[in-house]
Amino acid sequence: MSGRIFNWLIVLALMVFIAPAGVSAEADPLASWTPDFDPSGAEYTYILSNVDHPSIEGIAVGYHIRDKVWERSNGRLFVDFRPLAQLGGERDVLQKLKLGAVQGMLCSSVAAANLAPGFGIVNLPFVVNTFEKLENFRNDPELFEPFSQAAAPQGVTAVDFTGYGSYGWASTSPVRTLEEAREVNFRIAEAPVNTDLYKAWSMKFTVMPWPDVPQALQTGVIDGLDHTPIVCGITRKFNIARYFTQVDYAQGLYIHLMNRRWLDRLPEDLRNILLDTIREESARARNLTKLQQEAQIAAARENGVTFFELSKKDRERLEELAAPVYEKWGKKIGEDYLEKVRTRLGD
Template structure:
């Protein structure tokens, strides 16, 4: 039954990847027998490993296995095999799932401080993301944010920079007001779109294909990588670079599971995660460029929202900062914004 559901999921979200394959994850199966592992790390993600920020789970799996001489097996389960993100977040807190590559838009449902990365025009470029990750003081505060829930944010990867895909061209903010954008089930994003006074529909990702085809929505708030890989550009042929946030996968780990590992195994695990996540961020940066080029070759048009409209969006987002800064930590938000303003 699980395999049937997995195949149906892949056919719905990534039909071009699933066609002709009995199991859409078949090419990512381990080349070793994990049955003899002393320790197992169950790692979940809802997306497809065609995205570099997701594929990192398999690279972590293989390197951890090699570095620990087969003692620790990272059992990576992408494609929502373990459920949707809200469900898995609950399992993570309880320890039924040990780790999760959680989308940044959903991470704020676990802890308000994790909503930092969704604030508009703060960590909104690849350079700013890397600068934030490399600042030990700022990033460690982010990492430790969900400790009260028994979870540690050990690293991040990227799936690109957020903008607008639409069925009709959107060159200006005025044109954007005519579009009904689908946005994620995420508290910060809902507040952003309210502040921007844009039409939006909060919708689970599984509902998007039909809604886009039938005209229930005529726009999407997402990244070029995800939109092209999931074939949303087949219908929404226009993309507007807004670059107001980076789409991240926040690698969340159950702290109790982590603490129970022998110290040497734990050190290897965290070291591999850090190394592979850094590589994945660079791969994600290149992947966005590649996916944009591929989309352009298929007739998708790309424009950038004008500077005046971008300044308007940033000015209109003031209520979002006022609402979320106390929840995230006002001093912390100001430290991050000051550090990144020239990055």
């Protein structure tokens, strides 16, 4: 067998392996989300992109927004939601968003800092790291408004966010302490805050696009993931990474970014319907995300995945080591704003 044929067989096997739970490789993964209305007569269309699967509650919100906006607008505004990277990867879509070729995007918080440093505040460790802090951050105008306008110079506004759970470490070997973590090569996202953070923590890491992760994990190129129980469970990473260390140093977010020029040109009544619906459905999705995380952890435990909780001492050590990251990103985000967020949220 030639090397090329062998490589293709591996890729095909991995495609079957990584299909989300409940979705076969042959079936249309979005068939159950087809609208029960004909959108062809809509006066306005809002194209909303995302790279992940709507099995995640923070992504399913796109379809809930679609249906409710259609009903409330009497069919005048169609939210054309495109998950599963139908419009490209996050870096590509961010460029399309700035140009207005795409009007909206549920962008991962780790990628959003590439658009505007201000979004990086939610990636800093132990700042907005719990579900409770996240709600307080969203519902305090003095904290949320600067975040919302972080990408205003690029013509983009953040109107809300949903989530995908609490960040920790999935690994192929047990990681009970910080010292054990330093033996693992973690995949981290293509995100500037995370790169600075792992350097400060003196941990081994590989920056890697998410589509490359299954093969890298399968072949041992990496033996750990910096991610959340929800994503690791739904995308079946727990089939290989059989251990998860609950660090809870950040909340993974899908930030609802919108092209401001397009929004301003939308008739006022439709603009209000869209923004009100996004706010309501995003809040509901955040509540569901907390429940989904609990369910995914329970399911993983039942399937033999072992969970550890990093000790308070090690967590405090991670925060101490991150001091240079707070300093560097404080200058980019705004030192006074960062201090206000940390104080208000009780860091």
